[in-house]
Amino acid sequence: MAEAQIILSHGRESGIVAIASGERYSWAHTTLAGSGFQWDDDGVWHLPADGTQTTVVDLVTCAKRHRTSVHMSSRRFIGDAARDLARLLPSQWHASVEVYSHPAWQEDLVPWITVS
Numbered sequence: 001m002a003e004a005q006i007i008l009s010h011g012r013e014s015g016i017v018a019i020a021s022g023e024r025y026s027w028a029h030t031t032l033a034g035s036g037f038q039w040d041d042d043g044v045w046h047l048p049a050d051g052t053q054t055t056v057v058d059l060v061t062c063a064k065r066h067r068t069s070v071h072m073s074s075r076r077f078i079g080d081a082a083r084d085l086a087r088l089l090p091s092q093w094h095a096s097v098e099v100y101s102h103p104a105w106q107e108d109l110v111p112w113i114t115v116s
Contacts (some may be wrong), residue, residue, distance in 0.1 A: 004028045004068040008056070009084035016056065018045040019099055027066045033063065035062040043099050044079070 004020070004027035018037055020028030029045075035058045037045040047056075056070075063070050077096040082095035 004031075004066070005024075005061070006063065006068060006070045007073050008070065009075060009077045010042075012080045013058065014040060014044075014046040014077075015049060016047045017077045017079070018059075020045070021099075024067075028068045031059065031063045031066040033058040034066070043097050044077075047100045065079040 004022040004024040030047040086093035086095040
């Protein structure tokens with residue numbers, strides 16, 4: 001894994017969504033803020049929908065200055081998948097996204113994963 005990386009995907013409601021990760025994920029956060037992305041209540045970054053001129057090209061240019069790599073995911077935004085699943089469950093459910101940017105935080109979750 002790169003020291004700092006940004007993974008872009010498409011969110012149905014929020015357009016281009018960015019998630020920072022890596023041991024130096026704070027570099028990715030600086031890159032996203034510096035290139036005009038906005039922090040969302042879902043805990044992810046997204047391109048503003050208010051007509052500003054922020055582009056992915058701006059992001060890539062800024063990422064080079066902050067030693068951060070940018071990748072496009074072929075998968076849909078996980079928040080969309082979670083909300084779709086919540087709608088299929090009985091009763092009322094709410095789905096939210098938690099981002100564990102640092103690899104060590106991700107490894108802390110491994111004991112909770114079970115395979116049946």
